[in-house]
Amino acid sequence: NRETTTVGAHLSKMFGVSHKKLDIASIEQFANNIKEIVFFIDEVTGDGAGRQTVQEMIKFRKDVMDKFDDVGKSCPLKFRVLIADASLVNASSVASYLNEKQSQPEQILFTGDADCKGLSIEDTKILGQPAKIINANVYPAATLTLKWQPVLDFCAIKKEGYKGKVVAKAYRELENALRPKLAQELVERWQQKPKEQTIVIIQNKESIDQLRNSIIEYAKDNISGHLDIICLHAHSKPRLKRDIVSPATDQEKRQKRREVPISQKGDLADIIIMTSSGTRGISFPNASKIICLIPTFSLESNFMEFLQGMYRGRGSGKGNELNREIELIIPQVLVAPPGGSTKAIQASQISNLFATLMLMRMSILTRLFGASKLFKQSVSCIPISGSLVEGAAQSTMDNISSAIDALKRAHKQNPSDTNLRYIKENICNVFENENVVLQHNAKYATTLASTTYRNRLLKQFTQDANSGFNIIATGNYIPEGCYTVGELILQKLDSLEGDMREKNRHLVETHIEEKLKAIKAICVKLKTFIEDKNTIKAIRDPANTLYPILNVIAGGEPDSDTESELGGTVLNRWLAFPISVLHIDNFWKNQVEPLRFKKDMKEMMKEYFHAYLCQPNYTLPIHSHYDDNALPWLLLRGPEIEQRLNAQFQTRYFVSSKYLSLLNVMLLANHTNTEEINNV
Secondary structure (H helix, E strand, O other): OHHHOHHHHHHHHHHOOOOOOOOHHHHHHHHOOOOEEEEEEEOOOOOOHHHHHHHHHHHHHHHHHHHHHHOOOOOOOEEEEEEEOOOOOOHHHHHHHHHOOOOOOOEEEEEEOOOOOOEEEEEEEEOOEEEEEEEEOOOOOOEEEEEEEEEEEEEEOOOOOOHHHHHHHHHHHHHHHHHHHHHHHHHHHHHHOOOOEEEEEEOOHHHHHHHHHHHHHHHHHHOOOOOOEEEEOOOOOHHHHHHHHOEOOHHHHOOOOOOOOOOEHHHHOOEEEEOHHHOOOOOOOOEEEEEEEOOOOOHHHHHHHHHHHOOOOOOOHHHHOOEEEEEEEEEEEEEEOOOOOOHHHHHHHHHHHHHHHHHHHHHHHHHHHOOEEEOOEEEEEEEEOOOOOOOOOOOHHHHHHHHHHHHHHHHHHOOOOHHHHHHHHHHHHHOOOEEOOOOOOOOOOOOOOOHHHHHHHHHHHHHHHHHOHHHHHOOOOOOOOOEEHHHHHHHHHOOOOOHHHHHHHHHHHHHHHHHHHHHHHHHHHHHHHHHOOOOOHHHHHHHHHHHHHHHHHHOOOOOOOOOOOOOOOOHHHEEEEOOOOOOOOOHHHHOOOHHHHHHHHHHHHHHHHHHHOOOOEEOOOOOOOOOOOOOOOEEEEOOOHHHHHHOOOOOOOOOOOOOOOOHHHHOOOOOOOHHHHHHO
């Protein structure tokens, strides 16, 4: 409710109006002295209130204008709303973010046909009002080198129920092993380049303190000079931040030599260890290297915060002309579940690592140039988060699980609440995998589901794998175009005969329609809890978590006849993208045993394709695991499907943050043309 928010309740007071209703006479009197009001909002994505504040200001302007329109007068005031944020790169991302009134899950926005421009001015509309988006793509450096360092470890889960503890322990051990090496590298770099600073971005306060201690411990036995270290995070005392940006004294300026002359006390630090959210507004112009430890969960939040953090090395004059280097360190623990790890499970986990690298690379290049190249296609990749993170936030699926558990506990305390009971009984089923398995004997069929096509595909894949994974990385082993779930199922059904085909079609249609009805019903009940002012916090908070996610899944207009061969059903609201190949590039060459690694990867991919290719699958866009029972399809739902079939990636797609199938990156690949298919 606008009137209950801080912005909505107090804006009118600038006109001297103490009550909530705007008064025309007071506005006219105000305009005698001030003709124009300018609202400026910086870091609009910095916390959850940014978007709401902008919307409140635009709504306030509209209310003022409507007051004068209602009495046939012209408003004597001009309003301007200026919004600044480095995370929103183009008009598409700005409009998507600011026009959305409902709270949204964290997301990564992909847009096709993006332009690489140093400066661009685009027209769009924000809440129906005309807006100009001014975007400047620049980085403060003479040259910029990007480095990527994946760090792998392995762990096995012996018993059910211990996964969280085992995996968490494995990540702690991996970080503990990585920390001394990183500390040594930081000290050695300082010895080699004492005039320059190094920034380390870690999204965890405890890890910041531990790395600082490791640096001090190594330096104690290996250097003779004095090493200055600054640690910054969201909970750092305001006085520390003020000291960093306060002017350096003449004596302090003579203490050290820097590439960029010392002007602030922060220039005296040799190594800065920080969370990105703890340093907004602070810069270190002598920082020639920025190291970032990227967690492989909550990617949207961490990517967005890192893109902010990589600009902490800017400065005026020579500070923008240093040769700079950004290094991404991505720790990844590969997990073998109870019963042992299959090749398919290994493939999905390895693909997550490569997907993380690709997404981070595309995000950086989009921020620097306005677009990135992926398989010869120009795309933009923009991670969006609604809140600052001092440490790595929970993943989408973790949030969902926690919210469901909270509602279950609330139901135990309120067993008579029918809405809670319905949600409790139905919501878990929403996030289960569902496989549509329809047997057929299409031995000589030429559809996606045909055995003949699969065999030809695997043969070609094997030949390319033997030639080198760099060839596989540039290939695309899927038929031309994309398939809706309805089309995939029809390909199976068309190979059947008689009553069996119609019976299966009816069962599939009925089942999916019932599933969608359940999702919509849950959304209605969750929204009721959210809008009811008397809803207790224990119910409101999980409802606020679940509603926007389920709303994304169930949203959209009804099917049109042109969208579906199964006119009137929900089957073809879901767009299916078959799995493509791993983007491996030269990664395998850096392994300890590169030839064996390459052979193992080839065998793993052969089994992966054999197990998963060409089977229709109905699952939801948000899914945490790809295991033996979950096929590697990404299914996207909504009215944009028709547009997606006619254009190359012109809309927004939801990317799961906990387990990023490589497919989420390969969505942007060019489709294989018909001639290439015929040659497979």
